[in-house]
Amino acid sequence: xxxxxxxxxxxxxxxxxxxxxxxxxxxxxxxxxFVPRGMSVAFQSENGIIGFGAPPPEGMEDxxxxxxxxxFISALPGAxxxxxxxxxxxxxxxxxxxxxxxxxxxxxxxxxxxxxxxxKMVPGMGGAMDLVVGAKRVIVAMQHAAKGVPKIVKSLTLPxxxxxxxxxxxxxxxVMEPTSQGLFLRERAPGVSxxxxxxxxxxxxxxxxxxPEMPIGxxxxxAA
Amino acid sequence: xxxxISAAAAAELIQDxxxxxxGGFMGVGTPGRIIDALVARGARRLTLICNDTAKPGIxxxxxxxxxxxxHARTSHIGMNPITQKKMIAGxxxxxxxxxxxxxxxxxxxxxGLGGVLTPxxxxxxxxxxxxxxxxxxxxxxxxxxxRADFALLRAHEADYNSNLTYRLTAANFNPLMALAAxxxxxxxxxxxxxxxxxxxAVRTPGVLVHYxxxxxx
Numbered sequence: 034x035x036x037x038x039x040x041x042x043x044x045x046x047x048x049x050x051x052x053x054x055x056x057x058x059x060x061x062x063x064x065x066x067f068v069p070r071g072m073s074v075a076f077q078s079e080n081g082i083i084g085f086g087a088p089p090p091e092g093m094e095d096x097x098x099x100x101x102x103x104x105f106i107s108a109l110p111g112a113x114x115x116x117x118x119x120x121x122x123x124x125x126x127x128x129x130x131x132x133x134x135x136x137x138x139x140x141x142x143x144x145x146x147x148x149x150x151x152x153k154m155v156p157g158m159g160g161a162m163d164l165v166v167g168a169k170r171v172i173v174a175m176q177h178a179a180k181g182v183p184k185i186v187k188s189l190t191l192p193x194x195x196x197x198x199x200x201x202x203x204x205x206x207x208v209m210e211p212t213s214q215g216l217f218l219r220e221r222a223p224g225v226s227x228x229x230x231x232x233x234x235x236x237x238x239x240x241x242x243x244x245p246e247m248p249i250g251x252x253x254x255x256a257a
Numbered sequence: 258x259x260x261x262i263s264a265a266a267a268a269e270l271i272q273d274x275x276x277x278x279x280g281g282f283m284g285v286g287t288p289g290r291i292i293d294a295l296v297a298r299g300a301r302r303l304t305l306i307c308n309d310t311a312k313p314g315i316x317x318x319x320x321x322x323x324x325x326x327x328h329a330r331t332s333h334i335g336m337n338p339i340t341q342k343k344m345i346a347g348x349x350x351x352x353x354x355x356x357x358x359x360x361x362x363x364x365x366x367x368x369g370l371g372g373v374l375t376p377x378x379x380x381x382x383x384x385x386x387x388x389x390x391x392x393x394x395x396x397x398x399x400x401x402x403x404r405a406d407f408a409l410l411r412a413h414e415a416d417y418n419s420n421l422t423y424r425l426t427a428a429n430f431n432p433l434m435a436l437a438a439x440x441x442x443x444x445x446x447x448x449x450x451x452x453x454x455x456x457x458a459v460r461t462p463g464v465l466v467h468y469x470x471x472x473x474x
Binding site: 196 | 282284286311312332333334353355356357361364375377378379423424425427428429430431432433460
């Protein structure tokens with residue numbers, strides 16, 4: 034299992050039946066492939082659809098049916114489309130149960146930076162600032178470190194995405210939960226020791242006596 | 258009944274230096290024939306208001322490629338390396354706006370509101386220079402309304418009265434922009450007789466549309 038699959042499988046365990054969920058572009062999109070069997074999750078794409086599915090068979094793509102990255106998707110029975118005003122009213126208005134976003138940095142108090150690296154890369158925030166402000170739960174799905182440099186830091190050195198703290202951080206090494214006391218280490222990835230996690234983390238982690246392994250062995254793979 | 262004009266005629270109406278709202282999300286729901294005509298005309302110094310700058314060679318990305326745009330208000334330029342390159346070189350001034358805020362600023366501009374209060378951007382660089390207003394203990398940013406000289410829309414069907422429908426994810430910013438410009442030009446895939454579109458299916462009332470682009474022959 035590669036790093037991305039570990040992250041996607043673990044994030045998928047946070048999904049709940051009959052909820053509305055927005056997955057960010059890139060790694061978070063992979064979560065849709067691991068929806069637990071028997072669970073019904075409606076995925077929203079902020080360009081204006083709820084209830085999209087996997088890409089259609091080759092040659093059957095509709096140029097007016099795409100995800101937020103511009104990729105072709107299909108619409109499941111019961112899908113609905115709407116404009117950007119409705120899309121962000123859903124996001125900002127507290128109607129979205131969960132969002133999964135990529136991250137560049139998360140700090141000890143759970144603040145996320147994920148939209149620019151000054152002087153190097155300025156993609157823009159897209160819908161990320163609205164999603165972090167408005168979703169009931171915000172889950173960050175990212176690699177634990179980038180080329181050996183920790184992405185979990187004491188305090189952000191990159192511009193924050195929002196003033197609000199995220200709900201949970203899932204990486205290829207660990208699951209961490211920001212709380213009012215600090216950043217708790219909740220789980221470790223299969224075969225990864227607490228010591229290795231600490232060595233790759235720039236922030237102080239609150240560690241309980243027993244840090245269980247991520248329960249990702251028995252997730253069934255269902256197409257979304 | 259309104260007159261349908263060619264994409265080239267529309268591009269002549271849109272003078273250099275105009276501000277243009279253009280519908281579309283990564284090129285989906287973008288009026289491609291008007292964009293091609295603007296590029297062919299050699300439009301210059303446009304202020305582009307669009308969700309994103311798509312990709313090189315796609316949607317509004319063609320306007321960036323051809324040097325038609327010198328100012329962009331947009332939420333995302335990450336998929337277009339040419340926009341990023343021109344921004345760093347100082348050829349394009351880019352103002353990044355959170356996507357939901359962009360939608361609401363356009364809605365405010367089109368519906369006679371003096372602005373919107375949004376929690377998005379509080380505590381970030383987006384808040385710089387903006388008023389923070391506390392309502393019931395929660396901080397909001399005052400975001401100003403946004404209007405433009407032109408709105409260029411992509412619709413699915415238009416009837417002879419310019420009532421418009423949209424398809425699936427191609428609606429995105431189009432219905433909002435239809436209210437927020439001094440001159441609204443819609444490029445439909447199909448033009449149908451009045452009555453073909455049921456009243457409940459009309460998403461942009463034709464009274465908002467100044468020009469339709471002819472159906473390709």
